[in-house]
């Protein structure tokens with residue numbers, strides 16, 4: 001848990017499918033209420049990476065996240081995003097089906113998928129495989145949700161996680177004292 005790092009820079013080698021399957025299988029031992037096992041995953045690999053990246057950048061533009069860039073800089077940014085998306089062997093989109101329109105059951109299922117993602121990250125790290133959990137407003141962008149073949153009425157996107165062998169492992173970011181987060185209550 002302490003040695004895992006968010007990895008930005010990956011080796012080009014793909015991870016074997018049976019290894020990824022085993023990591024997802026291990027991750028599925030995450031706690032989940034009523035054994036809903038709400039996690040669903042789309043894996044973007046090979047040629048699918050560029051078009052997935054393009055859809056994400058289109059969403060950034062729609063959401064105004066790149067509005068400071070003029071047309072020339074935007075084209076440059078598109079090229080560098082494409083380079084990034086093609087530099088990562090696997091992009092995993094984690095999502096779930098909505099059950100109660102954003103109510104408590106959806107919160108429970110969302111929490112379970114987050115536990116699944118963290119299990120996956122730790123199991124992967126144990127095999128020397130790096131990940132980067134990303135989440136931006138794009139996950140709420142209805143056009144993006146439709147662009148990837150899902151429905152904003154029935155699906156909730158949770159994270160996009162980059163996966164691959166690390167090329168460079170960044171230094172650890174120190175955490176503050178955990179004592180600050182705890183209130184011991186005895187009577």
Ligand SMILES: Cc1cc2nc3c(=O)[nH]c(=O)nc-3n(C[C@H](O)[C@H](O)[C@H](O)COP(=O)(O)O)c2cc1C
Pocket residue numbers: 004005006007132133134135136173
């Ligand atoms: C919900 C969530 C969203 C995140 N989104 C991003 C992101 O968009 N870009 C990014 O570089 N890292 C993202 N991260 C990773 C954090 O930046 C990273 O975990 C944090 O900086 C601590 O670094 P470490 O994971 O190496 O300990 C996200 C993590 C979580 C849990």
